[in-house]
Amino acid sequence: MAEPKQTLLTKLQSLFHKEEQTENKYIQKREEKTEEVMKMQDELADKEAHVKGIHKMKMLDEVTEETYKTEQKELEQLENKLAEARKELDLIDQYKHEDAKKILGQLEEVRAEHEHEERAEIRKIRLEMLQAKLEYAEYLIEARKRYYEVTQPKRKVDQLKDKLGIKRRIDVSGGFEKLHQVDLSENERFYCEQLTFQQHELFRVLEDGTPPEILRTAVDKAKKDGVLK
The missing domain is CATH 1.10.287 (Helix Hairpins)
Known part of the structure; x- marks a missing residue:
């Protein structure tokens, strides 16, 4: 045993x-x-x-x-x-x-x-990470739903204008186009952070145990500004 x-x-x-x-x-x-x-x-x-x-x-x-x-x-x-x-x-x-x-x-x-215990634990860790990825995907789906809800009035107005021939296109972007990255530009520094992990970021997280510093900075600033809790 x-x-x-x-x-x-x-x-x-x-x-x-x-x-x-x-x-x-x-x-x-x-x-x-x-x-x-x-x-x-x-x-x-x-x-x-x-x-x-x-x-x-x-x-x-x-x-x-x-x-x-x-x-x-x-x-x-x-x-x-x-x-x-x-x-x-x-x-x-x-x-x-x-x-x-x-x-x-x-x-x-x-x-x-x-x-044997080591292999089992590593597999469990991987599956938990997979679960976290699924939860992230589900969160993105919820975020997409909120995005379409908040942009629905503008979209409907644009659709009505298009129907009446006043406007020929709808200016409201789709969920991916609008949400797949976050603009973190400051002053003359232009930068957009992707919502997916880049390979080098994943490497740092899993090898060094260090989250991307720009993420921490951006989130801390948003909390300080009262946008995030």
């Missing part, structure tokens, strides 16, 4: 959180170890210069062989310590990669369980 959708989503979110926490721990540890390595490199450079000076002094019989060997041994210990720290840096990267792969395997297992 398949697990409830919320349980699967909770598992996925938990694994995502675990991966993020694990990665952050490795990043922090690597930063600390890198700083440690850099300090040791500086110490090693200073120690090498110091041991070189001791070696010169030994050659001039200014220090004993034992003193030089002690300093040399400390230098070798520092070199070994630095080599170990560098190895740990490599191991941090290796362990980080291994842990990430392990979590990825767990994610893929849960993801496979969740795949």
